[in-house]
Amino acid sequence: QKEVEQDPGPLSVPEGAIVSLNCTYSNSAFQYFMWYRQYSRKGPELLMYTYSSGNKEDGRFTAQVDKSSKYISLFIRDSQPSDSATYLCAMSARSSGSARQLTFGSGTQLTVLP
């Protein structure tokens, strides 16, 4: 079983829809959670980061962490065609040795149709 599970999709939605992307994880030591966006043939870019449980909002994007359920989400409101990309979740533990490393989900491919 992978430490981080992410539905690969593909997910296709109409423009303006609310998108929900999710990851589950098994390692209770994970404390720091990130979402990356990767456009086709480009490197991933950091979109959102959160520390421990709770919500964080940035414009149309909201990241949510539920540590009790080991579940994280990224919500995209009023989705746009420019949001079409692969979204990867990533997380790290807080112990000094492994905290440098990130564990990634496999990514969800999202297409927003105009």
Place this chain on the structure above:
Amino acid sequence: DVKVTQSSRYLVKRTGEKVFLECVQDMDHENMFWYRQDPGLGLRLIYFSYDVKMKEKGDIPEGYSVSREKKERFSLILESASTNQTSMYLCASSFGTPSFTSPRSEQFFGPGTRLTVL
């Protein structure tokens, strides 16, 4: 802005050739990483380095080696390229060791090198 650059966007090599992939970051980051990304398999860590001349194996180091002679530069070497090493190679860098008061550990990625081995 953090900038991570990779020496080539596209590379085509033949089986058995020695291949060098170069990565440079300009933010004085301590940590640097090499991943490969394949459809359905996600990002897999090949090697990482947290200091000059230091290296640690990742999940799939076989067939690869690395070199970090300067803090800003991290090289990935394929000693004898094989067709199963055809992939997208991504370099990343990050700040030092996360701590309780400063837990951030996000990595910044380069644009990637798409390597094809014929």
